[in-house]
Amino acid sequence: MVKKELKLHALVAPAETVVVSAYDEDGRADACTLAFYMVSSHIPPCVTIAINATQRRKTLKSILERKAFVIGFPSVHQVKEADYLGVESGYDTDKLKDVGLTTSEARIVHAPVINEMLLSLECEVVHTVTVGSHMQITGEVKNILADEAILNDSGKVVLEKLQPLIYDEEQVRYLGIGKKVGDAFRTGVAVKKSIAGRK
């Protein structure tokens, strides 16, 4: 296999696309789309996002003022809405209204839930740090709000029903999720047993 060194760049592929929402100083809902997102703690459950801090970002300002935000998971059916929330600025227009999205105040944190998102995480800011061009914001998840339609009988989220949006900056596009290719933990445990048998 011939290895090649690529031009240095932020290789964003693949990454989960999320919509982050927060109230501004006037109580209006801001939202922006980003793909710099990860789960960052199991106990308590936390998520971390990174937002460009070198540019004028209205949602970033609102998150820092309110110390709260909501993570919404857009589905592949909301690709137009999600992409628009990523290219337009909240300083210039009411982005959510422009694309027909509505909000309700979250139950636990003071931030807006986008009603049309099938899955939302209510988060309280617990840590921030700026590294490079972006500010990393860690939020403790205080509530998880899911549409009944995306849950199985055990109350777990079913990705085939959520149909989350995967971002691929290498090809500047969005993808859906694919088929199951293996079980987590069971696959590795089987390998472990087979290796123990060989020793």
Added chain:
Amino acid sequence: MVKKELKLHALVAPAETVVVSAYDEDGRADACTLAFYMVSSHIPPCVTIAINATQRRKTLKSILERKAFVIGFPSVHQVKEADYLGVESGYDTDKLKDVGLTTSEARIVHAPVINEMLLSLECEVVHTVTVGSHMQITGEVKNILADEAILNDSGKVVLEKLQPLIYDEEQVRYLGIGKKVGDAFRTGVAVKKSIAGRK
């Protein structure tokens, strides 16, 4: 749409699966699989991972000692290897050898590249913080190593060739990526123009 509040937990779905590798104090290569990973800065390119800091994690110890690590992207064909590196401990066995993976020293940072990974990012630790159960480690990407087979003519990574592994903790499984559902930026800009036309 009926919304339901779920039992609080770390909702890891979907997330990119990566293999993190580092040299231990004896110069041996450690590696572990995780799905708490994101790109965290464009300029300079940085990535952030979160590793459980409440448990004995050999790779975490090695990363902190060496201040360097490599992010490898396993493909769906390496699901057994990747899952094994996530369930077994480096204190008990040479995990990489167990599953036939080999390493070479990275060119820029002092960390091992797993030769069989089609895409690797050489990273230098620039920030760490522990929030909740996990330590968040931000690394500046110093080099990107890709197999020629996964690149297009412009030198960009093609996900259909990389075939990255998506982790879904809700259903405890791995998925592949799906089909393209839209263009990034172009989709949003079209919506923007159509809204401007209506105003």
